[in-house]
Amino acid sequence: MGSAEQISQLTIDGLMVGALYAVIALGYTLVYGVLQLINFAHSEVFMLGAFGGLFASRALVPAGATPSGLTSAGLVLFGLVAGALAGAAAAYALERCAYRPLRRRGAPRLAYLISAIGASLFAFNLAGKEFGRQSIPVPDLFTNGTVVTVLGAEISTQSLVIACTALAMLLAVDHLVAGTRLGQSVRAVAQDAECAGLMGVDVQKVIVVTFVLGGLLAGAGGFLYAMTFNASYTMGFVPGIKAFTAAVLGGIGNVRGAVLGGLLLGLVESFGGYLFDASYKNVIAFTVLVLVLLVRPSGLLGTRLGRPA
Amino acid sequence: MKLRRPAPRRSPAVRSHSVRARKAQSRRAQLRELRSRMARPGAARPGGVPWPVVARSPAARRLGACLFLAVIAAVVTGPSGDADRPLAGIEGSFTPARAAGFAAGGLALWALSIGADRLTTRLRSAGHGAALGGGRLAALGGGAWVTPAGAAWASFRRGRWAAFRRGRWSAPAGNLALLAVAVAVPPLLSTAAQQALVSEIGIYALLALGLNVVVGYAGLLDLGYIAFFAIGAYTTAYVTSADAMPWHAPWQVNPFFALPVALVVAAVAGVVLGGPTLRLRGDYLAIVTLGFGEIVQLLANNADGVTGGPRGVFGLPPLSVDLPGVHYSWGLRPLPYYYLLVVLIVLVMVVFGRWERSRTGRAWTAIRQDEVAAEATGVATMRMKLLAFAVGASVSGFAGVVLATKQFFNPQTFGLQSSLLVLTIVIFGGMGSRLGVVLGALVLQGTAFLLRDTVPPADRYIYFGAVVILMMIFRPQGLLPPRGPRAPASPGPAAAPERPAVPTERAGAPGPAGPAASTEAAR
Incomplete structure (x- = not known):
């Protein structure tokens, strides 16, 4: 193992990527909590959100310019909002087209999975056709440099932005689910949809809200991801699988579990990639997924939505 | 004694989600329309029905669905973009001519589906409807587009063709x-x-x-x-x-x-x-x-x-x-x-x-x-x-x-x-x-x-x-x-041949499905 500097650098990198996974994982977890279904098309929501943020920031930032100060803060915020809105729109359309008709019919589980896979296939190939099949960089919204050095690890502006935004979103969602009336109805539906309906909860609305919430998060997460790794039509797949792994690792359906799982997975991947080889990062994530599913399918924190960890 | 009932307040929390309210969408909308007409006569627009009711009526929803489909179709069939001009594909999909064409297509689809729906209803009330299976389509806003042909096909299927299919050879x-x-x-x-x-x-x-x-x-x-x-x-x-x-x-x-x-x-x-x-x-x-x-x-x-x-x-x-x-x-x-x-x-x-x-x-x-x-x-x-x-x-x-x-x-x-x-x-x-x-x-x-x-x-x-x-x-x-x-x-x-033509609206979620949720209980 390397020096203390390397260790802390790997930790920082892992936590940064892990925070992103956590943001996406929340979408899986929320939908799973409410519908008991894995939303296979969530990765495309993430991708579309990234493109939304990308186009928004391209529209504002002239080519070659690098804003600074308050302007860049505003621009980042604007990109995030645009990404989140695009993600929410995509998630809403997904719910309307691929889920609701089946729900109305009372279709079996397999049907939902298949139609979500169809939606995913549709969305990402359409994005490939429309936006080109090469990756597109997000324009520079701020000067990226080292801000602070912690135990020898350099924290760049970018990681700081990602970490702060992710943290803010995670806290907001946690508050929303645990402490508001809306969150209460989400939790009620997650516990027992039928019963929640009888108690006067608008189940249909809660489902839509859950999708939209997941879409907001995934869209903003997509923009953050694209700032580092560029946007392309295939960008959703790998982070999607990893976020799903994170959700399962923490206990799918459990909001705080998703956060924990995301951070853990980020760390495991960062150190695993260092120990083996960076190209095997994906294999590591898959292995974690399979192991968790086999050894402890309920995840670290159990699988109940909204129950305090 | 004659009670004067107060106008029913439409509380958003209990409007549409009790289990009992999972009737056919159209009926619910009709009820809502009636109720709101009775409750707030003053709120009625000159057309007679307040705007939210119009916007949420099945026909309006279906119009929305058809236009959405038209937009999607326009984008899918439109030109593609590339990394240098990533929005070119979308812009090219909505040139005035294309936009007009696809909007017209969406409207035509809507009109067709509404018309087919009316026809289905009439046929069903005449006792032929069950064979059409139009309900499933209608429920989604598709409508049974080829209703007369569908009726002919259904009778064909029940008649000689079915006998042939059942036959030994x-x-x-x-x-x-x-x-x-x-x-x-x-x-x-x-x-x-x-x-x-x-x-x-x-x-x-x-x-x-x-x-x-x-x-x-x-x-x-x-x-x-x-x-x-x-x-x-x-x-x-x-x-x-x-x-x-x-x-x-x-x-x-x-x-x-x-x-x-x-x-x-x-x-x-x-x-x-x-x-x-x-x-x-x-x-x-x-x-x-x-x-x-x-x-x-x-x-x-x-x-x-x-x-x-x-x-x-x-x-x-x-x-x-x-x-x-x-x-x-x-x-x-x-x-x-x-x-x-x-x-x-x-x-x-x-x-x-x-x-x-x-x-x-x-x-x-x-x-x-x-x-x-x-x-x-x-x-x-x-x-x-x-x-x-x-x-x-x-x-x-x-x-x-x-x-x-x-x-x-x-x-x-x-x-x-x-x-x-x-x-x-x-x-x-x-x-x-x-x-x-x-x-x-x-x-x-x-x-x-x-x-x-x-x-x-x-x-x-x-x-x-x-x-x-x-x-x-x-x-x-x-x-x-x-x-x-x-x-x-x-x-x-659909495996069950004799199912009600209008699918029942089920609970929003597949119920309290645990890991052991029976996957096909809903049938």
Whole structure:
């Protein structure tokens, strides 16, 4: 193992990527909590959100310019909002087209999975056709440099932005689910949809809200991801699988579990990639997924939505 | 005494979500309209109905759906963008002429669906409606567009055609006729079409037949199915050629011997993958198999010293028969491979047809319908699921042999999209229906081939994705649903012939479904 500097650098990198996974994982977890279904098309929501943020920031930032100060803060915020809105729109359309008709019919589980896979296939190939099949960089919204050095690890502006935004979103969602009336109805539906309906909860609305919430998060997460790794039509797949792994690792359906799982997975991947080889990062994530599913399918924190960890 | 009732307050919290309120959408909207008219006469617009009611009426919703469809269609069929001008595609999709055209199309669809709906209602009230099955379409805003034709078709289906289908000789006669067409037509086609018949239709039909066992019979969603195809192909390269891959068997055999070898290897791979993962619930299984498929592709790509990596594999000896007195080589032309594929497909169909009606087939049906109940009634669920996995994998391995002897392949051949394509074929053709999936391959891939000049190959998957969604919404049982008394049910209620024309609106979620949720209880 390397020096203390390397260790802390790997930790920082892992936590940064892990925070992103956590943001996406929340979408899986929320939908799973409410519908008991894995939303296979969530990765495309993430991708579309990234493109939304990308186009928004391209529209504002002239080519070659690098804003600074308050302007860049505003621009980042604007990109995030645009990404989140695009993600929410995509998630809403997904719910309307691929889920609701089946729900109305009372279709079996397999049907939902298949139609979500169809939606995913549709969305990402359409994005490939429309936006080109090469990756597109997000324009520079701020000067990226080292801000602070912690135990020898350099924290760049970018990681700081990602970490702060992710943290803010995670806290907001946690508050929303645990402490508001809306969150209460989400939790009620997650516990027992039928019963929640009888108690006067608008189940249909809660489902839509859950999708939209997941879409907001995934869209903003997509923009953050694209700032580092560029946007392309295939960008959703790998982070999607990893976020799903994170959700399962923490206990799918459990909001705080998703956060924990995301951070853990980020760390495991960062150190695993260092120990083996960076190209095997994906294999590591898959292995974690399979192991968790086999050894402890309920995840670290159990699988109940909204129950305090 | 006459009570004056206060105007009912429409509290948003309890408006529409009690379990009892899950009646047909239209009726609810009508009620709401009536109620609001009574409650707030002053709020009524000159038109008579307050705006929110108009906006939420079924007709308005359907208009929205139709326009949304038109927008999607405009984007899908529009020009494509690229990385330099990523919005060019979308801008080009909505030139004034196109926008007007698609808006008109959306409106026409709306008018048609409304009209068809009215007609359906009238016919139904006259007692003919039940046969139309328009309700399912109408519920989504599609409308039974060809209602009169639908009525004619329904009566035809109930009449002579049904009698013929029930008849003793219909099935063999129909199958023989299909086989005759399959044998007689291809020599008349162009070489490009023959090529497509082999590598795009035939091989995928074989793959779909294999996946049909896993998805259609046993109800397991396998998204890494193409990995077994890869395993079959690479196994063939391993045993038949000394120079196609860096890694090869100590001695080389005739490609025909690769068939059993690939079958066994793929089946073993299926068991190895299935052993630990089949205990997982459906959606987890899907994602783990997806990961498996990715890993196999990744290994094939990265293990340069073993598989040749991204360069791929070529130069395998073609299939040949070298018996004393008989010498025949399949060579490079597609037609011989086509006939080989026809033989394999027919063989697989016959074997699976027997299997489907055996104890094993019934066990698969039981598992698909309710695994817990199956387990409780003594089905060895784990073993049966493993068997389904292994059988599906071995068919895929078979197809891999044909691919490997026929043409060049590299890890790109075995991407996730190919897995999803096979799944699309199975869904489109009809889960659990052997003839259905073969026809599905023919129709889907055949259409893609015919439209190859208008739709670039990379864009095909947009349409395939749309096909999957539309099938799941409108015809979950597929193009040609399995038939017979024990028709293996596809997801969805359509397997039951006598269902109410208007689907009941169920609870928002599949209920308090735990891990043991009975997957098809809703039927």
